Amino acid sequence: MWKMLRLIARAGRLSEPAPDVPEPAEVSAIQGELLRVLGRALAIREVDAGSCNGCELEIHALANPYYNLEGLGLRFVASPRHADMLLVTGPVTRNMEEALRRTYDATPAPKLVVAAGDCACGGGIFGNGGAACRGRVAEVIPVDVAVPGCPPPPIELLRGILAAVRAQGAAR
Amino acid sequence: MRLADLAPTAARLGCPLPAWFVRVDAAAWSAAAAAATRLVALWGRRDGGGGARVSAAFVFDDGLLWAELALAGGQAYPDLGPHFPFAVRMQRALADLSAVEAEGAVDRRPWLDHGRWPDSRARSADYEFVRVEGDGVHEIPVGPVHAGIIEPGHFRFSVVGEKVLRLEERLGYVHKGITRRFTELAPVEAARLAGRVSGDSTVAYAWAYAMALEDAAGCPPPPRALALRALALERERVANHLGDLGALANDAALAFGLAQFSRLREDWLRLAQPAFGHRLMMDAVVPGGVAFDLEPAMLGRLAAQCDAFEPVLHELRSIYDEHAGLQDRFVGTGRVPPELAARLGLAGLAGRASGQAQDLRCDRPWPPYEALGVVKAGSAEGDVAARVGVRFDELFESLRLIRRLCTTLPAGVPRRELVVPAAPARGLGWVEGWRGEVLVALELEGARLLDCHCHDPSWQNWPVLEHAVIGNIVPDFPLVNKSFNLSYSGHDL
Numbered sequence: 123m124w125k126m127l128r129l130i131a132r133a134g135r136l137s138e139p140a141p142d143v144p145e146p147a148e149v150s151a152i153q154g155e156l157l158r159v160l161g162r163a164l165a166i167r168e169v170d171a172g173s174c175n176g177c178e179l180e181i182h183a184l185a186n187p188y189y190n191l192e193g194l195g196l197r198f199v200a201s202p203r204h205a206d207m208l209l210v211t212g213p214v215t216r217n218m219e220e221a222l223r224r225t226y227d228a229t230p231a232p233k234l235v236v237a238a239g240d241c242a243c244g245g246g247i248f249g250n251g252g253a254a255c256r257g258r259v260a261e262v263i264p265v266d267v268a269v270p271g272c273p274p275p276p277i278e279l280l281r282g283i284l285a286a287v288r289a290q291g292a293a294r
Numbered sequence: 295m296r297l298a299d300l301a302p303t304a305a306r307l308g309c310p311l312p313a314w315f316v317r318v319d320a321a322a323w324s325a326a327a328a329a330a331t332r333l334v335a336l337w338g339r340r341d342g343g344g345g346a347r348v349s350a351a352f353v354f355d356d357g358l359l360w361a362e363l364a365l366a367g368g369q370a371y372p373d374l375g376p377h378f379p380f381a382v383r384m385q386r387a388l389a390d391l392s393a394v395e396a397e398g399a400v401d402r403r404p405w406l407d408h409g410r411w412p413d414s415r416a417r418s419a420d421y422e423f424v425r426v427e428g429d430g431v432h433e434i435p436v437g438p439v440h441a442g443i444i445e446p447g448h449f450r451f452s453v454v455g456e457k458v459l460r461l462e463e464r465l466g467y468v469h470k471g472i473t474r475r476f477t478e479l480a481p482v483e484a485a486r487l488a489g490r491v492s493g494d495s496t497v498a499y500a501w502a503y504a505m506a507l508e509d510a511a512g513c514p515p516p517p518r519a520l521a522l523r524a525l526a527l528e529r530e531r532v533a534n535h536l537g538d539l540g541a542l543a544n545d546a547a548l549a550f551g552l553a554q555f556s557r558l559r560e561d562w563l564r565l566a567q568p569a570f571g572h573r574l575m576m577d578a579v580v581p582g583g584v585a586f587d588l589e590p591a592m593l594g595r596l597a598a599q600c601d602a603f604e605p606v607l608h609e610l611r612s613i614y615d616e617h618a619g620l621q622d623r624f625v626g627t628g629r630v631p632p633e634l635a636a637r638l639g640l641a642g643l644a645g646r647a648s649g650q651a652q653d654l655r656c657d658r659p660w661p662p663y664e665a666l667g668v669v670k671a672g673s674a675e676g677d678v679a680a681r682v683g684v685r686f687d688e689l690f691e692s693l694r695l696i697r698r699l700c701t702t703l704p705a706g707v708p709r710r711e712l713v714v715p716a717a718p719a720r721g722l723g724w725v726e727g728w729r730g731e732v733l734v735a736l737e738l739e740g741a742r743l744l745d746c747h748c749h750d751p752s753w754q755n756w757p758v759l760e761h762a763v764i765g766n767i768v769p770d771f772p773l774v775n776k777s778f779n780l781s782y783s784g785h786d787l
Contacts, residue, residue: 125613126550129606136557168443172468174783176493176574181443182537183563186556200441215786216410217467218446220419221438247487249478253411254471273493275573 136187163195164287167205167229171222171262172212172248172255177239177273181209184276196283202226207234207286209279210263213241213248214256226263234286235259236267238279243268266290295329297354304359308509309722310660312357323363324372326352332639332652334358334724335733335749336374336384337473338392343367346394349747350374351722351733357658360722360735370397380639380754387787390415391473406466406786426452426460434768438467442772445782449771456767461760469786476736476746481507481714482581484743488734489576491748492784497523497530498727499748499784500579502734506746507581510721510738513712517704519583521662525596525699526575526584528692531728533562533574535685535692538779542682543614545773546623554610558603565599568592583709597700600693607693611686624679628762628774631676638761641754642730644778647684648676654726665702666695681777688728714741729781730754750784 168181184191191197199205202225214222226235237259240246244258251257259265266289269282297304297314301322304314318326327333330352338348344367352359363371373396374381385396386405393415395402404416426433431454438446448464472491476484488503489496501523508514515523536559543551563573570578570586578586588596614620630640632649640648654660655668671687673680715738723734730751737744755778763774 125609125616129554129609129613130550133554133557169439170443170445170468172470172783173445174490174493175445175781176490176496176576178443178445179494179537179574183556183560186560187553188557188560198443202439212468213470215468215470217406217408217469217786218438219410221446221467225439247490248470248472248475252471253413253474254469272490272576273574 163197164207164283165197165199165205166207166209166283167199167202167225169208169210169222169225170212171210171218171242171259172215173239173241177211177242180273180276181211181238181279184279189276189280191280202228203230205229205233207236207283208263209236209238209283210259211238211242213245214259214262215254216256217254219256219262222259222262232290234266234290235263236269236282236286237265238269238282239274240270240272243270246272295331295354296356297352297359298356300326300329300354301359301361307360307720307722308512308514309505309724310514311654311658311724313360313722313724314357315360315362315720315722318361318363320363320372323350323361326350326359326361327372327374327377330354330359330377333374333378333381334731335735335747335753336381336388337735337747337749338388338394339745340392345369346392348388348394349735351735351749358722358724365394370395373397373399375399378639379637380757383757384753406469408466421464423450423462423464424460428454430454431459447782451768451771453768456769458763458766458768458771461763461771463756463760465756465782466786468783470783472787473745473747476743479743481738481741481743482712484746485579485581486577488746488748489579491787492750492781493574493576494534494781495530495727495729495732495750495784496574496576497526497579498725498732499734500577501527502723502725502732503736503746503748504579504581505723505725506721506734506736507714508712508721509723510719510736511581511712511715513582513710515583516706516708516710517661518706519708519710521699521703522584522586522588522708523579524662524666525588525696526570526578527725527727528695528699529562529566530575531692532689532696533559533566534728534779535689536562538776539610539614539682539685541776542624542678542773543620545776546620548617548620551610551614551620554606558606562599562603565595569596580709582712583707585709587708588703593700593703597697600697604690604693607686607689614682621679623770623773624682625677627678627770628766628777629675629677630758630762632674634761635676635758638758639754640758641751642726643684643688643728644681644755644758645730646670646672647680649674652731654724654731662699666698668695678773678777714738716741727751729779748784748787750781752780752782752785755780756785
C-alpha cells in the first residue's frame, strides 16, 4: 500500500500546466467553460461505427488524469439509454448501420450527436460511400457537431463535445 | 520441413525476411499445408477471366512460402481447416469477398458478409449460432455495441449460473472493404490506408506495407530509415502495453493502475507528437523510408523518457505482483495451456505467454533487429497473469531497444524516392507488431495495386479466446478479453 501512496504522491496533480506542453493550460480553460455552460453531468455513449480503433485510443485518453474528463462531470456510460450524447466514430460500415440507428433510437431525447474523426465526418481514407461503408455518420443519423482529425487529439474531442453542449445551451 | 526441399522452384522475394513465392497446383497446395509448421495468412482475388487466385503464406523452418493456386470458375481449393483450425474463418471470409469455396469445408456460414452489402452473397442478416442446451443453460448476447469504449463485435455466451460453457464470436461489423479500397488508391498514397487497418498497430502495418512495396519496386530504404522505423515500432509496442496494463488493473477494480499507466501513456504520446509528427505515429512510415527525422536533441529526449519510465514501471510491476486482489483475478484466469495454444495456432504476444516462443524480431531478425539481439519474452502458464507478465517483460526490452537505437542511429537520409514499376510485380512485408506478426502481400500491375492483402494476428487469436474463456465466470470475460486485446478492425478489414 505504501508503494502505491508513494507513487501517487510522486506523480502529483497532473492537470497543472507543464513546461513546453501548451495543452494543460488549454484543458483548464475548456474545463471551466464546460462547467459554466452545462452545470450538470453529461453522459456520453461512444459508438464505433467502423473506425480503425485510432479514434477509440484518443477517446480513451480523454479519461486520463491530464484531461480529467470525469472530474468535469462528463462521463462515458454503458448504455445509450443513460446517454445525453452519442460520440460516433468510423465511416459507418453497412454492417454497423442498423446498430447505429438502433443506438440512436434508444437514446432519450433531447440528444446530441458528435461525429468524431475524419471517417465519421466524410469517410476519411476509406472513401465516401461504396459497397461496404455509408461514408459518414450524417448519412445515417443527425449530427450536431463534426470533429475532424485522424484521429482528433483528446483536446479537439473535448472542444467538439463542448461545442455541441454550447449549441444546445444557445438553442434553449 | 524445409521449404527448399518442398518447393525447390520457388522464387526468392526481395523482402528482407526469408520469403519465397511459388505457383502451385491443388496437390502441392495440400502438401505445403501438411508440411508447414504454421499458416500466417490466407487470401484471394478474382482474376480477369472468371477464375480466381487463392494465396496462402505458410511458414517453414527456413522461411515463408507464398503459395498461389489458380482456380477456374467455380473450382474449389483444398480445405486448410484440418491442418490449421483458425483457417476456417479465413476461408469463410474468402468465400464472402471473392466467392471461392474451400473443398469439403464443414462450416460454410458467411463470416464478414452480414447480408447488408449491395453485392451480398448472404441472403439474410440472421446468423446460426451453435446452441447449447441443458438444464439451467441460458444465453447472454452481447454487442455489437459494447458497454465500454471498444470496437464492435457480437459475443454469444452460453452460461450456467455465472459459469461460461461456451462463447461464440460473431465479427465482421467493422468490415470497411479495405482490400477493394487499396485497388482504388495510388500505391504510394495507399500507405495511409495500410496505416489505418488497425489504428493501434499503425506503425507495424505501415512498415509491412512499405516493405512489400519496396520489395515490388526493388527499392530498399536507407539504413537510417530502418532504424527510425524500429524506433517507432518499439514505441508503438510500449504505448499499447502501457494502455493495456492500465486497463487490465481497472477491469480488476484497481483504478490506481489505470490512473498511473494512462498518465504514462499520455506522456509517451505527447512526446511522439513533436518527434514523429503524430501522437500515434500515423503516416510516419512511408514507402521509401520515413516521413520524419530525429535531431540529436530529440533522440536525447526519447532516451531520457525511457530512463524516466523504467524505475516507475519496475515499481508498478512490483505493486501488481504483490497486490493480492489483482493476483486473485489474474492467476489461473483465461488459461490457454501450451498444448492447446500449439494446436490452435495461438500467435504473437498471447502465444508467447502460452509457451509458443515465436517472435520475428528474434527468429528471423531483419535490419536493424539483426544488430539489436532482441530477448524474447515468454511464459508457459497461459493465463491473464502470464500475458501481463509478458507485457511487462516486453516493455523493459523495448525501452532497452529504443535507447540503443537512439545512440546508434546511422547517418544519412531518412527517405529515398520510390518509383512504382509499370511492369507486373509482387511484394511481401512481414513485421512483428506489438500484437503479433503482421503480413502484407501485394501485387502491382501497370503501376496500380492489383491486390493488397493485410493480415492481422487477431485472425489466429480470436478463435482461441473462445477456448480461453470456457469454465471462467462471465465477469472475468472483460479481463480475459483485454489480456489478449485483439483487433476487430484488423480482422474485419
